[in-house]
Amino acid sequence: MTDPVLSIANAHLSLDGNAGRVDILHDISLDVAAGETLGLVGPSGSGKSSLLMLMGGLEQATSGQVTALGRDLTAMNEDQLALFRRDNMGVVFQSFHLIPTMTALENVATPLELAGARDAFDRAQAELTAMGLADRVDHYPSQMSGGEQQRVALARASAPRPRILLADEPTGNLDETNGRAIIDLLFDLRDRHGATLIMVTHSGELAKRCDRIVRLRDGRIDVPMAKAAE
Amino acid sequence: MSLAVASRFAARELRGGLRGFRVFLACLALGVAAIAAVGTVRAGIEAGLKRDGAALLGGDAEAEFTYRFARQAELDWLLSVADQVSETVDFRSMVVVDRDGETERGLTQIRAVDDLYPLIGAVRLDPAMPLPDALADFGGVMERVLADRLALAPGDTFRLGEQEFTLRAILDRYPDNAAGGFGLGPRTIVLTDDLAQSGLIAEGTLFSTQYRLDLPDGTDLQALEQSAEAQFRNSGLRWRDSRRGAGGVEEFVDRIGAFLILVGLSGLAVGGVGVSAAVRAYLAGKTSVIATLKTVGATRRIIFQTYFIQIGVLTLAGISAGLVLGAGLPVVFAPLIEARLPIPAIFAIYPAPLFEAAVYGLLAALVFTLWPLAKTEDIRAATLFRDAFTASAVLPGPRYLMTIVALLAALTGAAIWFSGTVFLTLWTAGGIAGALGILVLAALMIRWVTRRLRRPARGRPALRLAFGSIGTRGGEATSVVLSLGLGLTVLAAVGQIDGNLRKAFANDLPEVAPSYFFVDIQPDQIAGFQERLDTDNAVSRVETAPMLRGLITQINGQPAEEFAAGHWVVHGDRGITYADAQPSGTEVTAGEWWPEGYDGPPQISFAAEEAAEIGLQLGDTMTVNVLGRDITAEITSFRNVSWEDAGIGFVLAMNQGALAGAPHSWIATVYAEQEAEAVILRDLATAYPNITAIRIRDAIEQVIELVGGISAATRYGALITLVTGFLVLVGAAAAGERARTFESAVLKTLGAPRRQIITSFALRAAILGLGAGIVALGAGILGGWAVSVFIMETDYAVIWTNAFLIIGGGVLASLLAGLAFAWRPLSAKPAQVLRARE
Numbered sequence A: 001m002t003d004p005v006l007s008i009a010n011a012h013l014s015l016d017g018n019a020g021r022v023d024i025l026h027d028i029s030l031d032v033a034a035g036e037t038l039g040l041v042g043p044s045g046s047g048k049s050s051l052l053m054l055m056g057g058l059e060q061a062t063s064g065q066v067t068a069l070g071r072d073l074t075a076m077n078e079d080q081l082a083l084f085r086r087d088n089m090g091v092v093f094q095s096f097h098l099i100p101t102m103t104a105l106e107n108v109a110t111p112l113e114l115a116g117a118r119d120a121f122d123r124a125q126a127e128l129t130a131m132g133l134a135d136r137v138d139h140y141p142s143q144m145s146g147g148e149q150q151r152v153a154l155a156r157a158s159a160p161r162p163r164i165l166l167a168d169e170p171t172g173n174l175d176e177t178n179g180r181a182i183i184d185l186l187f188d189l190r191d192r193h194g195a196t197l198i199m200v201t202h203s204g205e206l207a208k209r210c211d212r213i214v215r216l217r218d219g220r221i222d223v224p225m226a227k228a229a230e
Numbered sequence B: 001m002s003l004a005v006a007s008r009f010a011a012r013e014l015r016g017g018l019r020g021f022r023v024f025l026a027c028l029a030l031g032v033a034a035i036a037a038v039g040t041v042r043a044g045i046e047a048g049l050k051r052d053g054a055a056l057l058g059g060d061a062e063a064e065f066t067y068r069f070a071r072q073a074e075l076d077w078l079l080s081v082a083d084q085v086s087e088t089v090d091f092r093s094m095v096v097v098d099r100d101g102e103t104e105r106g107l108t109q110i111r112a113v114d115d116l117y118p119l120i121g122a123v124r125l126d127p128a129m130p131l132p133d134a135l136a137d138f139g140g141v142m143e144r145v146l147a148d149r150l151a152l153a154p155g156d157t158f159r160l161g162e163q164e165f166t167l168r169a170i171l172d173r174y175p176d177n178a179a180g181g182f183g184l185g186p187r188t189i190v191l192t193d194d195l196a197q198s199g200l201i202a203e204g205t206l207f208s209t210q211y212r213l214d215l216p217d218g219t220d221l222q223a224l225e226q227s228a229e230a231q232f233r234n235s236g237l238r239w240r241d242s243r244r245g246a247g248g249v250e251e252f253v254d255r256i257g258a259f260l261i262l263v264g265l266s267g268l269a270v271g272g273v274g275v276s277a278a279v280r281a282y283l284a285g286k287t288s289v290i291a292t293l294k295t296v297g298a299t300r301r302i303i304f305q306t307y308f309i310q311i312g313v314l315t316l317a318g319i320s321a322g323l324v325l326g327a328g329l330p331v332v333f334a335p336l337i338e339a340r341l342p343i344p345a346i347f348a349i350y351p352a353p354l355f356e357a358a359v360y361g362l363l364a365a366l367v368f369t370l371w372p373l374a375k376t377e378d379i380r381a382a383t384l385f386r387d388a389f390t391a392s393a394v395l396p397g398p399r400y401l402m403t404i405v406a407l408l409a410a411l412t413g414a415a416i417w418f419s420g421t422v423f424l425t426l427w428t429a430g431g432i433a434g435a436l437g438i439l440v441l442a443a444l445m446i447r448w449v450t451r452r453l454r455r456p457a458r459g460r461p462a463l464r465l466a467f468g469s470i471g472t473r474g475g476e477a478t479s480v481v482l483s484l485g486l487g488l489t490v491l492a493a494v495g496q497i498d499g500n501l502r503k504a505f506a507n508d509l510p511e512v513a514p515s516y517f518f519v520d521i522q523p524d525q526i527a528g529f530q531e532r533l534d535t536d537n538a539v540s541r542v543e544t545a546p547m548l549r550g551l552i553t554q555i556n557g558q559p560a561e562e563f564a565a566g567h568w569v570v571h572g573d574r575g576i577t578y579a580d581a582q583p584s585g586t587e588v589t590a591g592e593w594w595p596e597g598y599d600g601p602p603q604i605s606f607a608a609e610e611a612a613e614i615g616l617q618l619g620d621t622m623t624v625n626v627l628g629r630d631i632t633a634e635i636t637s638f639r640n641v642s643w644e645d646a647g648i649g650f651v652l653a654m655n656q657g658a659l660a661g662a663p664h665s666w667i668a669t670v671y672a673e674q675e676a677e678a679v680i681l682r683d684l685a686t687a688y689p690n691i692t693a694i695r696i697r698d699a700i701e702q703v704i705e706l707v708g709g710i711s712a713a714t715r716y717g718a719l720i721t722l723v724t725g726f727l728v729l730v731g732a733a734a735a736g737e738r739a740r741t742f743e744s745a746v747l748k749t750l751g752a753p754r755r756q757i758i759t760s761f762a763l764r765a766a767i768l769g770l771g772a773g774i775v776a777l778g779a780g781i782l783g784g785w786a787v788s789v790f791i792m793e794t795d796y797a798v799i800w801t802n803a804f805l806i807i808g809g810g811v812l813a814s815l816l817a818g819l820a821f822a823w824r825p826l827s828a829k830p831a832q833v834l835r836a837r838e
Helices: A048-055 A078-088 A104-114 A120-130 A146-158 A176-193 A204-208 B002-014 B022-051 B053-057 B072-081 B131-135 B144-149 B221-235 B247-285 B287-295 B300-332 B334-340 B351-378 B398-419 B422-453 B461-471 B477-512 B526-534 B608-614 B674-687 B696-735 B737-750 B754-792 B800-820 B823-827 B830-836
Strands: A004-017 A020-033 A037-041 A063-068 A089-092 A164-168 A196-200 A212-217 A220-227 B061-066 B084-099 B102-113 B124-126 B139-143 B157-160 B163-173 B187-191 B207-214 B238-241 B516-521 B539-555 B574-579 B587-591 B603-607 B621-626 B629-640 B652-655 B665-672 B692-695
Touching: A004 A048, A004 A196, A020 A048, A020 A063, A020 A196, A020 A220, A037 A048, A037 A204, A048 A063, A048 A164, A048 A196, A048 B830, A078 A089, A078 B737, A078 B754, A089 A146, A104 A120, A104 A146, A104 B461, A104 B737, A120 A146, A146 A164, A146 A176, A164 A176, A176 A196, B002 B300, B022 B053, B022 B247, B022 B300, B022 B351, B022 B696, B053 B238, B061 B072, B061 B221, B072 B084, B072 B207, B072 B221, B084 B692, B102 B144, B102 B674, B102 B692, B131 B139, B131 B163, B131 B187, B139 B144, B144 B163, B163 B187, B221 B238, B247 B287, B247 B351, B247 B398, B247 B422, B247 B477, B247 B696, B287 B300, B300 B334, B300 B351, B351 B398, B398 B422, B422 B461, B422 B477, B422 B754, B461 B737, B461 B754, B477 B696, B477 B754, B477 B800, B516 B526, B516 B674, B526 B539, B526 B665, B526 B674, B539 B629, B603 B608, B603 B621, B608 B629, B621 B652, B629 B652, B665 B674, B674 B692, B692 B696, B696 B737, B696 B800, B737 B754, B737 B823, B737 B830, B754 B800, B754 B823
Parallel strands: A037 A196, A037 A212, A089 A164, A164 A196, B102 B187, B139 B163, B574 B652, B603 B629
Antiparallel strands: A004 A020, A004 A063, A212 A220, B061 B207, B061 B238, B084 B102, B084 B157, B084 B207, B124 B163, B139 B187, B157 B163, B516 B665, B516 B692, B539 B574, B539 B621, B539 B665, B587 B629, B603 B652, B621 B629
């Protein structure tokens, strides 16, 4: 394997809940290569999404180390992490998480604006057109279907051309047709821009399209490295 | 049946506690508390005035005469009904102090008394001594402010007219203080007998006499008043008794109280915005519960009743808390309030003001909650998992709209009933409604503008985010602009009116007003008086006029109080004048001035504006009682009288022949350069010791002080509105916290550092505050202009310091409330927030 684009070493994640401290992830170690497509699978509550959040710096490991593009995410503060994501990562959620007070175009332009891109809106427009949403740019999230919202979310994640694309069950809230379309778009993005794609999914069919699958159970990696094709 | 089910549902829902209703309760409680507290203080003062009515009057009852002492028949009647009768004489004069060849003068209000004074109550002197001892052998006492001004100490001598007196003590407190009301000079008390040689009390000089009566226990005051009225109605006798011992003060307190309660109503209106927002937010969170209830068979009526009962219970809780607060605070702070009040007050719990506050609270709560409650009916079972609440119709059903209109009418009706003033209430209600209307439009406008500003703001994400958030439907814009805006509007209007009034009194009036009013100039002194001034280059203008006092008793043979009910012109005696030729500067608007040397039947020239208000026509007859003599005259002309420049203005002027024979004095206004004022006063007062000079600047300062007191009270009232508005802001910010937390999480995920996020939050708060401030200022300037121009009849100019304070205050309040709820959104971890919404 070439230098990993993302590397996790002995990561542990505990969170404080109403019922006390809960251990979410135990001793996770994992490397992801540049351009690789990794599928995170496992039963509900196994820690897939938490692991994805850890990779994106959206959650800080209680112990261990998370390195992305050679930078130690565990040593960064919240703002440094935000800036790192802005420059290097795109995230897609199951529930889209579009900002309801913004139009589709504005949602997509936001990360570009945050990065100071002068052509933020032109690029956002182009991205939405590429997603087949040219006629929906001025629509608010509440005026769009779930499939459309997820395409906007995808456009928002991909517009800054991130080197790492994280997707948390991107088809979980969609019907089969829309789900398939979203997956096609995701893989197309990976192919066209050479991003590393890490994806949480329940879908076996989707997992099969990944280069590699990591299965989690009770917060631990169950099958450390399994080739999707195997 | 449905009510019982709804009650059970409501009880179950209420088990959830008061979460989400803190602002609801606080808004309602604060609004009700403010009104209850003002009402309680007013009731306390009224009770105090009633208890001390006799002491405030200086007797159980009083008969007052202007310009004269009681005639024998009047005195006989007074002595026949009372155990004791005490006579006092009240007039304005100058205290003169000669010291080291210099002469100093101070205006004073003299109370000349007899041995019986005070009939009721006690005088307190410093050093302590009995009043008779202090007044014996040409002794006198005066209030500290006057003694200090003239550098007098007990033992020093001073002159009143031609008579010398010795100051024996400082007058700390005297019983008949409040009855005089607002006076221009501090009080000096001497014995009437000692004034015999002073030359001050002569026929035609301006004085009044009071006969205080010590009545037998159980005297029917009402019957006695009627008897006095019947016998002496047209002789100028004015009756007062301990039922309203401090009539003027009582009326003033009553008016100010009514006005402050109306200001308090604006606080309740702002609170209503918060109440409405709280109910709306609560019901929005209940959409799925309501849809589920409908799915299992609940009718629209049951749904409405369920939430109506819940909100009703909370409303009663809020009102109760407000009543406890409003009734309790004045009682708790009674010692503090009493120490600052110049009049007596009994602080206790009075049911009437509490009832009034409760009625206002209940009606306001109904008005503001019925709208969102009515919209629960629009939620359909089929829309269980959709955003049905925001998608429903804008207006509630017609029957609810009609109920809301009826409730508004009831609220206005109640305000008219309780305040007793239709005019003021309708103006206030109209003002509040107008301001609310303007603010709603402004909120819509701000949303529209910010939506359009998003495009130019591209590339500045914090600003664009702020615009996007403000422009969105269902955001905070409406409640922030309404709540903050209404409070600021009231403050802005008060500031603009107060500032313009002060400006008119302090800057504009002295420029056009005379330097001095001189009164009590005897007819044989007027020529010399005029001569001294005519030869003075520093004097630009002198106006003189004979002055008498007269009571308009009849108009066209009908009692004047009936013909012109409530008009000030027929209320008590007025200054009247006479002239032969039409004075220069007098502008006759209708009819004709009598010919020079006219000596026929009496004629009247009446002030045109007041004539129009009363409905007088040329040819009408008017009977005026002057010094006990009835003169009936025909109105032959109307003329313009200017009250704005503090010059001589008489509502009623007669031809010379009608009045010249009656004893009278002259008054004069002197317009002189400020530097020459002291010399003019010295010369005239030395030549004519009996005349009294009133320095206009001093009088204006007193008026400014009074205006200042009233506007301070109004500001406190407006402050309650602002505090309530701030509570609503806090409520709106708290309600928006969840949305901001989500937004912050998404922005962090997309790469926004916290600085950028907080900048966006601060920008949206500042923009809304700025918007509310600007609109409030606009509405306040409009209100201030209308009141200044149409009611106060003064010129209007925007008071910019006040304007900037209002705008700055709006931005600051909005920022404080907005940023107080920024911590959680900023500190929340994006993963947890976003996953919680999966």
